[in-house]
Amino acid sequence: MSAKDEILSRIRTALADTPVTEEVPREYRTTSAMNEEQLIELLVDRLVDYKAGVEVIDAAQIPEFVAAKLKDASSVVYPQGLDSNWLSALDKDVEQRLDAPGARLSVAELDATSAVVTSSAVSVAESGTIILDGQPDQGRRAISLVPDHHVCIVPISTIVQLLPEAMPRLSITRPLTWISGPSATSDIELERVEGVHGPRTLDVLMVRGL
């Protein structure tokens, strides 16, 4: 008997008492009454708690704020679908590196790149979670992982309060990365310390009118 057949037959033996399934009680919150200002305030509070940098800006201010966040960077990687205007105010000595299908940066090149700029798919205010789903304006997972500084654009129209509200907006079979603050560890005396293997600096630009 193959391992699969044997395990499945063990399961049938184990469940010989045929336990019944019940309807899942979903009494938890699935809708929110928060208005836009409340959502912004909540998400800002959570991100600041995680030690992320946060700015709430208008769409027209993106180039200026991206440039300000990257003033100390020597190079920046961006995905093919990113609005190129967003990088238009960068200092000339910040080298811009495009990561595109057929023209991928190697891991070593990414490691030698100081920062990354991406957009994001949906954000959950209550838990301070920004979700990337690999759409062209976010790129493949490696680019938002290897550089040490992540500048992430969060359109305010993509913020929800509750995780269940985010679910209909997710394409679950795309590679998803949920980000709640810069990388951190609680492994030493259960104290949260920011900055381990993922980007040690996370700057979030929450953008109105996008």
Added chain:
Amino acid sequence: MTQVFLGMPAGGQGNLFESEPFPKAAHRELGNTQMRKNLRHATHTIRDKRLKVVGELPDWEALRDAGSVIKNNSMATLEERLLEFEKNFTARGGIVHWARDADEANQIVTDLVKATGSTEVVKVKSMATQEIGLNEHLETEGISAFETDLAELIVQLGHDKPSHILVPAIHKNRTEVRDIFLKEMPVVDPNLTDEPAKLAEAARAHLRKKFLAAKVAISGANFALADTGTLGVVESEGNGRMCLTLPETLITVMGIEKVLPQWEDIEVFMQLLPRSSTGERMNPYTSLWTGVTEDDGPQNVHIVLLDNGRTRALADRFGRTALNCIRCSACMNVCPVYERTGGHAYGSTYPGPIGAILSPLLTGIEVEENGSLPYASSLCGACYEACPVKINIPEILVHLRGEDVDAKREKHKLPTQMDLLMKGGSWALGKGKNIGLLEKALPLGRLAAGKDRKIKKLPGIAAGWTQSRDIPAPPSKSFRDWWSDEKESK
């Protein structure tokens, strides 16, 4: 593994056993005062954080109710769920392997690694691979496995054993961690301080090259979603993302009980898990992947679905809810016994209250070595209160004690636990309120219906505990009295 009961699925193997009876191990571990201080500090910190973030959610109990039923349903339909997962994961380019036990899983992983030609793998924390002793097995096959989770790294570099499922190095304080790093890291700043931020930085530098060069990664999974074939890893440091993204080959080893029916179910578990485990509103990083994604991440993606005693646990209708565990560790963080003995006393990969039921359920209670684990509890009920999926650990402990006594009687052998039971008898029966305490923690109605187990068990309830606790308490003092005195003195 000998099968005692005919027709019972085989018990698990690997690191699931007490290496010595719990009371004895506990007694020794209690002598380690530094460890106890560290543990006490850590578990109390996390308790307070957990209570705060749990208190923020007005629907916490509703989430627990949903989580509990989702898991029960998943276990009740496990065969269909696994087949559905296999179909969907395979359709997206992933390859599914099935492993009856630890040996088979180790062999599958070894063959997969060898097929890549690589002799090194990076690993992201996985209880399942620890349970099957994968690192040790790979070592004998000439493959080096590098743990990348900070706590696992501390344990690996310190030639130590994990003592907590979430924070395996919880028994080490910052100074001890620094000393391990100074001694064991090939390249390290000799002036490294014991600031956690500096220690984290040292770990980053130590592992960076490994991540960037790794060809093969081995991971666990926090859940598998049956209806989409998606896998998820919940983590903090980004080592998980590194392992799941950069290598060409990704091998995930996962217990068959981790499968959830619907992908939307993660909206429940991703609220329950981080708040229960690290006491955070959300962990820094969660990664989800469904088979292979062209041009993004590993292109050679495998999963090993592991039984190793899970079907054995599933066969126990009073114990099977132990398989609902999402490994958050809240039960150990609130457990008065764990806080004093630490995780090592339990021997198995799974320590604390959940370990006290899960290990014997996976191996079979009649397996000599695990007979004393169900006594490693005062049945105070704190674990049940804390458990995000409402596993009634005290009830299962009592059930397993009954099974243990029955198994031993069948072997015509007076177990050492029985001696303890007798000694402890005066405690439970001597005072009305002790029985009251027990009744409060235990839904006795259900148990009373079975064989006449009550009296045989009750006297022993505090026995293992009273024998090994670290204060000179007269046996006439009840656990409750001792516990409230203990609390007041803090």
